[in-house]
Amino acid sequence: MLSRRSFVASSLAASGLICASELPAKPAKTTVLVVGAGAGGAAISWRLASLGFSVTCLEQGGYEDYAKSPAADPKWELLRQREYNPDPNVRNRAEDYPIDVAKSDIHPLMYSAVGGSTIMWSCHAPRFHPSDFAIRTLDGVGDDWPIRYQDLEPFYDLNESISGVAGLNGDPAYPDSKKPRLPPLPIGLGAEKIATALNDLGWHWWPADVQVNSVAHGAGRGICNHCGPCELGCPLRAKGSTDVTYWPEALKSGAQLITNARVTKLISRGDQVLGAEFLDLNGQLREQRADVVVLAGNGIGTPRLLLLSATSEHPNGLANSSDMVGRNLMFHPVGISTGVFEDALDGYRGVTACSIASKQFCDTRAENDFTRGYMLQMLRSLGPVMTALGGYGVPQEWGRGHRARFDTTFNHTASIAVVCEDLPEPDNRVTLDAALEDSSGLPAPQIHYRVSSNSKKMLKQGRERCEEILTRAGAGEVRHIPLLQGAGFHLMGTARMGEDPKRFVTNEWGRTHDIKNLFIADGSLFTSAAAVNPTATIQALALRVGTHIAKSYV
């Protein structure tokens, strides 16, 4: 049996991983060109390659070098604020593009690498609920998806069997089925207190579905050692980032992955896309032709690229006759409430960002003054630096009171995130910035986004519920962050799927209405946002789109 290191090395050297600068100016035509190697791009590349298709993926970042993991550095909390910050405007690496957020209440977060934002992802991977696909029919808001939970269910199963999801079947928030699950992760002392409080209050909770190996799963992957900061990447390969789940298998199946390739525009003629132009690290422009193109550059990168690909035939951007490309941008507005407890909770142990989740308030209720709802996601606590900086909204003192305040809060907190369902609004959108450019001179995306009054009402009620839960759990002090500005983890809705070509960008298979061989396989497709994390649904959609392409192009 191969060791983990030799397995990964042999997988990558298997021929399919190439740096863009090593390519000829016009590489051989491929059947399917995928743009972006993150959650969706990896899943669809694997799906099509494993079904025998010629697949080439262009990724603007490189392979993550886990030998340099910040989580093994004594200054890991400082690195997290700088070089490994999830905000590209702070991180400011060559492979990142800047984002103009002056007109946005929430700042987008993302990562450019093989694996995309799953590298910095906190690995919470719940499925959407059945009602999330029919919010117009059920609640009279937003739009129904052109598919239902049942259409996606086999692809959720497939994704989870590949990625590895720790959790527990039987959650009453979902239809009864035998989902592929590894044993649940330990939830820790803080979540145990909160779970007990939720039991007392008669409110739902369940161990979170987390794409982390609680036991051995997947070739070349390790088992979680509960070290904590999953957001800094997982050198143990216990977390299901797609560089260690889908990509080794996709490369073995013959997919070609070209790194450090910044796509500048799609090449089109009439209602066909012919391929893409891209820049290598040296700034040399190259071209990749393909029969089919799939965009998986996330909910901001994908509309940006479509807008950058405007031609005289498509003056408003490619696939944008509806003027819906970039519109209906949805985040999940997040508030955080933190309880300070007398007991030490050892909250630095274990997956930081999720342990248990409550779906009690996810759905519409007649008594509320808002429509749809929010999830409560339990968070562990922070390291000493972030505690000293007042992280999770617990202020520190300096001077005389510093030592006592720090010592009564550090290792004594547990938090709850209120994750709100955002509704689609056309004025919340991504456009091309008139002034800001990336390092290649391409227009940066500009975000126009305001938190809706509906979401503000949800955040307020969520805050009140958290106060009740944390107090019941025994917290002597509860603090709140009403809205976390740097919480643009989830980028959705900017090329939504739907039947009407005048109102939606793609059909139910992720194929754009305007361009017959152009598909989308990322969060841009989401017709609505639900109140849960999107990655499982992005990956299930990508597998479904890939399966459709395979059937259509045989």
Add this chain to the structure above:
Amino acid sequence: MTSKTEAVLDALFQPPPDWPTIGDLNLAALFDAELNEVGALAGTYDLFALLPEAFVGQSREEREGALRKIEAENPLGFATMLAHASNVYYSAPGVLQKLEQAHGYPARPPLYVGYELSAFDEALLEPQKKVAETLFREV
């Protein structure tokens, strides 16, 4: 105190007698080194220039008072300086060792050792399993 930076850090964190001093940890040099590297911290020099000339020789109480005056007049600049100071102080090995003694938080980075945790106790879920109704709506 041998420098203004050392005197500021001491007034901010006020290490107890059994904790290493700012001087023991050589934190003033680390603090100053980053001021020259990180552009956002450049304003710290301007803040320090506002401190009284006798600041280094003052008692902790007097130094805290001087800093509180500056904080009131320059809240944003002071917050930036305090964040930098917190980064430096709570990354120092000597401080982490004291935290290990006080809180059990190991004075090492999270990787590669990780931590032990008790397995999930499914008995906690019993009240949830007794709930007959489902939480989702069929479509």
